Amino acid sequence: MRRKREKPVWRRLFFTILVLLLAAGIVGDYFITRNRIYAGVRLEHLDLGGKTAEEAALMLHGALAAINFPALPVTLTYGENKFTATCGELGISADLERMVAAAVAAGRDVPYLFRFFRRLQLARTGQKVAPAIRIDCQQFAAALAELCQKLEQEPVNAELELTADRKNVRIIPDRPGYKVDYAATAQVLQQTLKSLFRPLAAGLVLAPVQAEVTAAGLEVLAIREPVATYSTIVSGGIPNRVHNIRLAAAALDKIIIFPGEEFSFNEAVGDTTAAKGYKTAPVIVGGELVDGLGGGVCQVSTTLYNAVLRANLQILERRNHSLYVDYVPPGFDATVAYDSIDLRFANTHPYPLWLRTFLDGNRLTITLYSTTLAGQKTEVYATDVVTIPAGEKVAETDDLPKGTRKLVKKGKNGYKATVWRVTTVNGEEIKEKISQDSYKAVPAEYLVGTAEIPATGGRP
Numbered sequence: 443m444r445r446k447r448e449k450p451v452w453r454r455l456f457f458t459i460l461v462l463l464l465a466a467g468i469v470g471d472y473f474i475t476r477n478r479i480y481a482g483v484r485l486e487h488l489d490l491g492g493k494t495a496e497e498a499a500l501m502l503h504g505a506l507a508a509i510n511f512p513a514l515p516v517t518l519t520y521g522e523n524k525f526t527a528t529c530g531e532l533g534i535s536a537d538l539e540r541m542v543a544a545a546v547a548a549g550r551d552v553p554y555l556f557r558f559f560r561r562l563q564l565a566r567t568g569q570k571v572a573p574a575i576r577i578d579c580q581q582f583a584a585a586l587a588e589l590c591q592k593l594e595q596e597p598v599n600a601e602l603e604l605t606a607d608r609k610n611v612r613i614i615p616d617r618p619g620y621k622v623d624y625a626a627t628a629q630v631l632q633q634t635l636k637s638l639f640r641p642l643a644a645g646l647v648l649a650p651v652q653a654e655v656t657a658a659g660l661e662v663l664a665i666r667e668p669v670a671t672y673s674t675i676v677s678g679g680i681p682n683r684v685h686n687i688r689l690a691a692a693a694l695d696k697i698i699i700f701p702g703e704e705f706s707f708n709e710a711v712g713d714t715t716a717a718k719g720y721k722t723a724p725v726i727v728g729g730e731l732v733d734g735l736g737g738g739v740c741q742v743s744t745t746l747y748n749a750v751l752r753a754n755l756q757i758l759e760r761r762n763h764s765l766y767v768d769y770v771p772p773g774f775d776a777t778v779a780y781d782s783i784d785l786r787f788a789n790t791h792p793y794p795l796w797l798r799t800f801l802d803g804n805r806l807t808i809t810l811y812s813t814t815l816a817g818q819k820t821e822v823y824a825t826d827v828v829t830i831p832a833g834e835k836v837a838e839t840d841d842l843p844k845g846t847r848k849l850v851k852k853g854k855n856g857y858k859a860t861v862w863r864v865t866t867v868n869g870e871e872i873k874e875k876i877s878q879d880s881y882k883a884v885p886a887e888y889l890v891g892t893a894e895i896p897a898t899g900g901r902p
Contacts, residue, residue: 477495479494479495479548480548480561480564481561481564481565482566482568482569483564484568484571486570486639487639488502499538499539499542502536502538503538505639506536506638506639511529511536511638512529512530512535513528513529514640514642515527515528516631516641516642516644518586518627519643520590523646525589529575529642531585532582532585532586533581533582534575534577534642535578536574536638537574541573541574544574545571548571573636574632575638577632579625582628586622587622590622590646593622593646594622596619596651597616597652597653598617599653599656600613600614600615600616600653600657601660602696604811608668608798608800611665611667611811613657613661614657615657616653616656616657618651618652619650620648620651621649621651622647623647623648626647627644631644664813665794665795665796665812668810669791669811669813669814670749670753670810670820671810672745672807672808673806673808674741674745674770676804676805677769680724682721682737683723683737685723686714686721686723686736686737686739687741687742688801689720690736690739690742691799692799693710693712694707694710694808695798696798697710697797698796699794700789700794701789701790701791701792702789702790704786704787705787706784706785706786707784707786711739713781714735720736721735723738725737726740726763726765728764729765729882729884731765739778740763740775741769742808743777743785744769744775744777745806746776746797748770748774749810751774753795754791754818754863755787755788756788757876760776760785761776761783762877762881763777763881764881765881765884766854766857771824771859772824772857772879772881773827773857773860774824791812793813794812795810795812796810796811797809797810798810798811817869818865818866818868819865819866820864821866822861822862822864822876823861823862824860824862825860825862826859826860827857827858827859828859829857830882831883832853832854832883832884832885833885833886835885835887836889837889837890839890839892840891840892842889842890842893843891843893843895844891844895846890846891847888847891848889848890849887850888851887854883854884855883856880856881856883857879857880860878860879862875
């Protein structure tokens, strides 16, 4: 057999030295470039190749300081509206960390041994690092809120509105508002950023803001027509009393009471204090008519009570006055006193109720609007009405001539009455006793003179 010829020693030595040199070159290159940005990497006009991350950050910082980056203008547009502020005012700063990290990462997306050709390509064609900014969300939002205030619009709630004759309810549609979407605007500014060395610009993003009360929401309530109404005549002799009635009626106006909800007159109107504008007028306290803050408010509670009775709602709390009031028949009044006497009822109607109050001249009207229940009718009436005569109280006085009679205080008849409510549902009557009330009589007070009148002498 023929023996294989062995390779010359010098050839093996050559290849060994070549491998060692190549390995040394690779190791040397690795240690030289491992902490440096590869050649060809740029940020706009700045060449970052060969620099460490710290050196690149320092270069970027210096370049931005030279142009006073915080003073760089930013223009935000929406349609024909333009708003301008500086980067500093908007809380915008250069994101040096992200840009340097991107520069360091350029060409390093493959293992080191496979980067040679990638680096050659970088050095030949170059690679630009995208500019990056940071935005302080709170400062950005606060600055835009002040800057773009005229651009934003508050939503307008849908409203219930009465027709001119007050017999039907219609809906005024809601209108959405518009508010600057700070997060979306910041995102657009980030995405459209072209340069850190030229003024910034972006479009404002406005987001629609839905109204809290929508037409669709009101339509569901089925508030369409009057289901009960009642009026009382307001005496115009005491201006303060009329003023108080107007205030209390306004506090009740446009309240919506939902099915199953309990209503409290005192909670709705609140305390009748001077701070809330109430004035002094006659009130009944302990069976006596005296001056007090909020006099006249009981006429509002009484008018509401009568509308509630006729709407066939459940009365939870009600008390009559100790003395008869002349704006309703006996048994149909409802007195209130904050923190002690209330008028409360529950909405037992299957639909929400819209409470409206009207003061037309000397007529106070309270109407409850909802959907009328077909086949249902309610009547309210009083029986066993008894009048208790006022009587008289006479006191003698020598301040008046004998035989003289002077009225000091008017009397007031008392009454007793029983109130009933009859509800007819599809021809079937349901009768319920609502109340049995009594009002005490107040006698008229007279002074009778006892002083003797001296006789006058005749002619001589």
